[in-house]
Amino acid sequence: MIVPSTAQEIRLASRPKGFPTPENFELAEVEVPTPGDGQLLVRNAVMSVDPYMRGRMNDAKSYVPPFELGEPLDGGAVGEVVASNAEGFAVGDTVLHGLGWREYALLDAAHATKVDPTAAPLGAYLGVLGMPGMTAYAGLVEVAAFKEGDVVFVSGAAGAVGQVAGQIARLKGASRVVGSAGTDTKVEYLVEELGFDAAFNYRNGPVRDQLAKAAPDGIDVYFDNVGGDHLEAALDAFNLYGRAALCGAISVYNDTEPQPGPRNLFLAVGKRLTLRGYLVADHAHLREQFVREVGGWVASGELKYDETITEGGVAKAPEAFLGMLRGENLGKALVTF
DSSP states (O other): OOOOSEEEEEEEOSOOSSSOOGGGEEEEEEEOOOOOTTEEEEEEEEEEOOTHHHHHTSOOOOSSOOOOBTSBOOBOEEEEEEEEOSTTOOTTOEEEESBOSBSEEEEEGGGOEEOOTTTSOGGGGGTTTSHHHHHHHHIIIIISOOOTTOEEEETTTTBTTHHHHHHHHHHTTOSEEEEEESSHHHHHIIIIISOOSEEEEGGGSOHHHHHHHHOTTOEEEEEESSOHHHHHHHHHHEEEEEEEEEOOOGGGTTOSSOOOOOTTTTHHHHTTOEEEEOOGGGGGGGHHHHHHHHHHHHHHTSSOOOEEEEOSOGGGHHHHHHHHHTTOOSBEEEEEO
16 A cells, blocks of 8 residues: 655634634645554544644634644544554555544554444444434433423434434434424425424524424423523423533534623523533533434434535535534535545
């Protein structure tokens, strides 16, 4: 296998003020390194762009360090081992790792996980069978303590996490599953393809009013990917002892000024609500259970998923990332090399 002497990567050129622009990214040519002891060189085949990456573009303290100016970004990727200096990994193995945004990744073998390219498409390991799918599973099953018969509302339901969360609720016996999305096409997809009982376009009117119509008997679980007016609407719609899994708040990621919290948060007292934020890394103990259940549903066709794939390699990654932030993706947003 011939490995080139140079390859491309995407670096953070500047920190965005508000919504990111192409100028915040830089395409750089770099030397392809040689693996040292315990290391692998991986030629990336597909990489992920995810909402959480927007927060890492800011120089702010968070649960994960920010991207460094002038350095390559990183994120989930799947690729082929082209050189190995680590026991247990051979040239030709397919691995999942965290150094996307570059054509060739040099990584410690401890940070690589073998995957089977014949068992599922490579993109699935970055989506429905990867971090987004696990995020959906942990948030619904453990954080929101879902139980059979619950009425479930999922915001951003046509995204990588939301599409899985809503279907898990349906497959586990929810009495009603409601989703929100940003286009009429996505709303149709949720109902016609994924089996949601109801869905609405949040651009077509106040979320509070549309949710009340879609869930006339209230909701028991809210899976929050959006925050903002969606969270306020959920607080209004909650039944007694409702539970929210606070997964993300993409509606405020590009704001330049802090937004006020939910104006109706006081409802959490009288309704005895549980609002719990979480990170998927805290729920690694669910991994085997997730693979068994969700993997089984995917294999049987009971759980469907979609992907929005941007072709053209790493140079197209910023375009795919910005499109995802604008909500142009259906399901998981991926870049193929």
